Amino acid sequence: MMTVAQLNSIRDRVRKELLIREPHNRLVVGVGTVGIAAGAREIMAAAMEVVNTLGLDMVVVGEDLSVPAEQMPVVRFIGADGEEITFTSVTASKIREIVKDLADKVGTAENA
DSSP states (O other): OOOHHHHHHHHHHHHHHHHTTSOOEEEEEEOSHHHHHTTHHHHHHHHHHHHHHHTBSEEEEEEOOOOOGGGOSOEEEEOTTSOEEEEOSOOHHHHHHHHHHHHHHHOBOTTO
């Protein structure tokens, strides 16, 4: 038989997992072939680090975004309300600044 503490632990873990299914602010990193060659992996890692450190209500995902190669690496912010902002020629240090600037707009995640 499980204890109350074990059940509470399971409940908290499942709640965090289910939060991903709700509408969230998304940061989409262009990770197609050209994006990866332009440094998208480092950008994605830096974005995830800042989002986790600040506990933001934002999900970082990778997708193949169709933009010209000279604009790579590219990052698109899609707000929970549908607002879209595209950033081009992004670097790891620039994505850290972008995420920090978006922090007030997105707020912190519940139960983070």
